[in-house]
Amino acid sequence: MKNRKTGIWPKIRRVINEIHLWLGIASGLIIFVVCLSGTIYTFSDEIQRFLEPSRYKVNGPIGDSKLPIAQLILQLEKDNDGKVTTINIPAKPDETYQFTLLKKDEKGRGTGFSLDPYSGQVTASGEAVGSVFFMKMFRLHRWLLLDTSIGRPIVGWATVIFTLLILTGMCIWIPQKVRYWKQGLKIKFDSNWKRINHDLHNTLGFYAAFLMLVMSLTGLYWSFDWYKSGLYSIFQVEQPKGRGGRPPMAEAKKGEKVEKETSPIDIALLPWEQYLEKANERLSYPGNFRISIPEASDKSINLSKTRTGFFASAAGDKIILDKASAEILEVDIFRDKPLNERVMGSIKALHVGNVFGTFSKILYFISCLIATSLPVSGTIIWINKLRKKSKRKGAVLA
Structure with missing residues (x-):
């Protein structure tokens, strides 16, 4: 040998x-x-939460009932002359709601606001401590x-x-x-x-x-x-287009006329709590909600929910509800996707390490x-x- x-x-x-x-x-x-x-x-x-607890934790007493989300939106938009674009609603009752508001003539993603859902008080706004x-x-x-x-x-x-x-x-x-x-x-x-x-x-x-x-x-x-x-x-897997990571919109066929709405559709908006209740019926696990505020002409409401816990995955489930009736139109469960789509949908989580939570x-x-x-x-x-x-x-x- x-x-x-x-x-x-x-x-x-x-x-x-x-x-x-x-x-x-x-x-x-x-x-x-x-x-x-x-x-x-x-x-x-986690460090930013430690440095500025008032931005994320409710300071006052925790009541049995929270103020209507619509009331919080209207008050925030009125006080800051802007439009709320997203809301993050935590699963824990002692945490604040996180709003993103785009002020008049403001460019970019907007300004962050933390609100006490029980009192409606703004507990923090702007950049978080340590964010710079x-x-x-x-x-x-x-x-x-x-x-x-x-x-x-x-x-x-x-x-x-x-x-x-x-x-x-x-x-x-x-x-x-x-x-x-x-x-x-x-x-x-x-x-x-x-x-x-x-x-x-x-x-x-x-x-x-x-x-x-x-x-x-x-x-x-x-x-x-x-x-x-x-x-x-x-x-x-089809590569998303644009910064928002959304899949490409279907293009109109050659010679097909594309009609564009010129005025908002008059559809009554139900209480936000009703949409959340309907979403919780389908996604019946503890988790944080993220709501994308629709335009007046939109016929649906888009929500996403992520699980909470030490081993919770960073990937969220998405649900689309009818704006007029709160009926479920579409559900996108991450765990039910094929492996190749789950891998490509977890690139960021795989890189930063929160693919299985803390x-x-x-x-x-x-x-x-x-x-x-x-x-x-x-x-x-x-x-x-x-x-x-x-x-x-x-x-x-x-």
């Missing part, structure tokens, strides 16, 4: 090791910044705080390199002899600092490899349009923290090897 030390595997291993080393040196700083900012951003929502900082972290993570045309491809190619580093790192981790497998699964804290650093790089990298690979492969979705289109093509976010936070440490521990390993080579060369010359 051929000795493995003189076989082909050691030669391949050395080549992979060199590729891993130089790719890491070339992209280490960018990967460190991207992973660090991603780690900080993971629990941004976390937006900086977001831009640092996505574009390195540069112009998107420059920062986006830099982060994208650094992510490609990071993916190759994970794969080559896994190859390097595989021991040459079976009896050394256990050695690669633990850290020898009773050894010297160089060995501990080496084990931290190899062992922690191994444990976090799968989630790091998921993060990198999904992260490329926002870096390259060709990659995004390729994913939709591979999973055989549980998966904790796992992602730890993995992202490990990913942040890898360029540091890897650089230390490289420096130690350079010093070792230098000492050997010096001994030979002596």
Whole structure:
């Protein structure tokens, strides 16, 4: 039998090791910044809730009945000379309602307002505490705080390199002899600092490899349009058009006349609570509602509901109700979709880690923290090897 030390595997291993080393040196700083900012951003929502509880929690006594949603909308629009576009209604009775209002002549997504549903009092408005900082972290993570045309491809190619580093790192981790497998699964804290650093790089990298690979492969979705289109093509899912992520509207057939409404349809709007009650009959689980306020000419109401809980999925279910009767017109249950559609509908959740609620976010936070440490521990390993080579060369010359 051929000795493995003189076989082909050691030669391949050395080549992979060199590729891993130089790719890491070339992209280490960018990967460190991207992973660090991603780690900080993971629990941004939870941190903002902690910093400004009055925006999310009801301060006064919790009553038995809440004010009608229509009354809250009318009062908010009257006081701020604008139009409410969305409402987030939490499942917990002690949390505030979140409104988005587009003021007159205001551009963009609008201004956020938090209302006490029992008193109608505005508890917070505008930007949340910490939102500016976390937006900086977001831009640092996505574009390195540069112009998107420059920062986006830099982060994208650094992510490609990071993916190759994970794969080559896994190859390097595989021991040459079976009896050394256990050695690669633990850290020898009773050894010297160089060995501990080496084990931290190899062992922690191994444990976090799968989630790091998921993060990198999904992260490329926002870096390259060709990659995004390729994913939709591979999973055989129709790619949404526009920023809102809605599927493309059906085009009129050639020669077909498209009629456009010139005046709003006079359809009576039922109490919002009636729509929610009807939606809860179909989606009978604890969850948070998001209502998209329809135009006067719209004949339907669009609502989405997401589950709550430690293991709750970030994916929501959608329901469309008839505006005049509150009858259910269409239901879109995420769990009932084919696997390929669920995967493509969970790209963001798979990247940020809330695909299984707080549980998966904790796992992602730890993995992202490990990913942040890898360029540091890897650089230390490289420096130690350079010093070792230098000492050997010096001994030979002596």
